[in-house]
Amino acid sequence: MTRRGPRRALARAAALVAVVVALVGVGTGTGWALWTASADAPSQTTFAKVDLGLESSSPRAVDFTAPGQSVTTAITVFNGSTVPVDYELSARVGTTGAVSADLATRIDVRVWPASTASCTSAVPDDARSGTWAAATVAAGSAPASTRVTWCWRATTTASAPDAATVNPRFEVVGGSHGWTDGWFIEDFYQNTRYASPAPAARALGCRTVDTGDGTSYATVSWDAPLDSAQWGLFVGGRRVGNTVSGQAPTKQHDVTRDMVPASLVPDGRVTVDVRSVAGAEPGPVAWTGPVVVGPNAQGQRQVSCP
Known part of the structure; x- marks a missing residue:
């Protein structure tokens, strides 16, 4: 009889643990585990979340x-x-x-x-x-x-x-x-969301104008059908001249020697770009073409077409 008591207690404890494990194992999200300490230590139940x-x-x-x-x-x-x-x-x-x-x-x-x-x-x-x-x-x-x-x-x-x-x-x-x-x-x-590539720049038209005093300037032109658009000329990355608009369908601007001083570009072929200036920042190059800058027979700086 002295041995049956502890056995019944152990059986009841095992059943209790089984019930608790079954309870804590039910649910979603967080899992809960429990176990008992070793036999050498005081008996206690530990939960692990x-x-x-x-x-x-x-x-x-x-x-x-x-x-x-x-x-x-x-x-x-x-x-x-x-x-x-x-x-x-x-x-x-x-x-x-x-x-x-x-x-x-x-x-x-x-x-x-x-x-x-x-x-x-x-x-x-x-x-x-x-x-x-x-x-x-x-x-x-x-x-x-x-x-x-x-x-x-x-x-x-x-x-x-x-x-x-x-x-x-x-x-x-x-x-x-x-x-x-x-x-x-x-x-x-x-x-x-790749940016669309800018369209290729088109070629500027160019016409040399003789001033009658032995010098010349160049008139560049381009076709831009939108009268409301605003265009500007750029030489060496710097804007020169005036804003061009309202000249449908062909726009044009003179390139004179004061627009291409030696401090900006040296003598020789110089690239002129036309870009939209309607926004806060200039648009991509829409038209481009060369002019020739150099002295005339009297040593005066002038601009002409190639």
């Missing part, structure tokens, strides 16, 4: 405006657990919105752990490599109540298509003592 999350202050939407550009996304694993947790952080192509599977294969991805959450350092030589279509897995161990940041550097290749979008989805899974938890972020978008 497994709680993982992801954080990021990086921009959720970015545009690549040219091949070869890079953007770095900082993803922080937050271990809110009461115990250390082994985790795996992965990225894959999301399915939110109009996602381009082709673009996902043409963005190179480098992954490395960071000492801060800013990811401002250069990519280390041992950074892991992949693409958004087959991204590498970042794995590690996070102590209880700590944050670990990983940097994901995405670079568009030369063959990356324009006007496309990829939606990387980051997911972390980890656990301790057989209990797991996970989290994901899927609201990141990377777009290719």
